[in-house]
Amino acid sequence: IVTEFRSGSTLLGGLVANASTFYFFEPCRLLGGDHNRKVASGSCDALVPRLLACDAALGDKVWREVATKDRGFLGHRVGATKPAAVVTACAARERVAKVTRMDAGLPKAFLDAVDRTLRLVRDPRAVVNSRVRGHMCSNKKISACARTVCKRMAAKDADEERLGLLSRGDYRVVYYERLVTAAAVELDGISRWRGRGKLGVPERHHALRQVNDKSDAECKPGRSCRRDGAAVAARWREELSPADVATIEADERCARTMRRHNYTVLYLAS
Numbered sequence: 001i002v003t004e005f006r007s008g009s010t011l012l013g014g015l016v017a018n019a020s021t022f023y024f025f026e027p028c029r030l031l032g033g034d035h036n037r038k039v040a041s042g043s044c045d046a047l048v049p050r051l052l053a054c055d056a057a058l059g060d061k062v063w064r065e066v067a068t069k070d071r072g073f074l075g076h077r078v079g080a081t082k083p084a085a086v087v088t089a090c091a092a093r094e095r096v097a098k099v100t101r102m103d104a105g106l107p108k109a110f111l112d113a114v115d116r117t118l119r120l121v122r123d124p125r126a127v128v129n130s131r132v133r134g135h136m137c138s139n140k141k142i143s144a145c146a147r148t149v150c151k152r153m154a155a156k157d158a159d160e161e162r163l164g165l166l167s168r169g170d171y172r173v174v175y176y177e178r179l180v181t182a183a184a185v186e187l188d189g190i191s192r193w194r195g196r197g198k199l200g201v202p203e204r205h206h207a208l209r210q211v212n213d214k215s216d217a218e219c220k221p222g223r224s225c226r227r228d229g230a231a232v233a234a235r236w237r238e239e240l241s242p243a244d245v246a247t248i249e250a251d252e253r254c255a256r257t258m259r260r261h262n263y264t265v266l267y268l269a270s
């Protein structure tokens, strides 16, 4: 799963992975940056295929970190702690990685090295709003925030176009808005695309629970949270001022990516 920060990737990852999956949640954190330790070298697009291939040659340091993160995110449900055992557990399962750090686009070598790629897309206005809500962008700097978000989206769009990805059977675009409003239909399509046939009844149940008003994937233990996926998808409309929306839409790359993905522009530039 490749996408930008705050596009609903935790939700999609949780829906695509299951108890028999080896799940890498944000594995490029292993490369360092932000508040994370650096244990691997190289780039995100080189690391992810090697992790998905359970490459022991990445070294004990990396696999030990994967095991450590198991308690939180990485290698979820592995159970093992020793590097060799983690590699074995990885190799015994289907692997899923959710990655938000492919900022420079989707290189062909990466796409060829992994079995399947799901590209998750969310309305950039909602992504910017989500970043403002999460204190990752300041209200005063909406234009800078939009530039960052849309630059990354545009880089992926450009590769999608240049490499003809939409006609590749191993590549699929998922829209966050559709995922939260028609979860069962979307996941059914993804399941068939993965060669697993129709979505099973328990998976369907699980999916609907994730996006209905009684669950919240980001809810902290002990807190009571309510979520309505459709309302989450739409709330940027209430939370961003018209001026902020216009600022995002005025960013050339945002306008282009919105057109490409059929998001309706509200304030047309004069």
Ligand SMILES: Nc1ncnc2c1ncn2[C@@H]1O[C@H](COP(=O)(O)OS(=O)(=O)O)[C@@H](OP(=O)(O)O)[C@H]1O
Residues within 6 Å of the ligand: 004, 005, 006, 007, 008, 009, 010, 011, 100, 126, 129, 130, 131, 133, 180, 210, 211, 215, 216, 217, 218, 227, 228, 229, 232
């Ligand atoms: N269950 C469910 N239903 C609907 N929406 C959900 C769900 N779980 C997470 N989310 C929303 O996803 C947004 C966070 O995206 P990410 O998980 O990609 O964030 S992160 O990059 O991993 O921090 C963030 O969006 P905003 O609410 O707009 O900030 C989450 O609310």
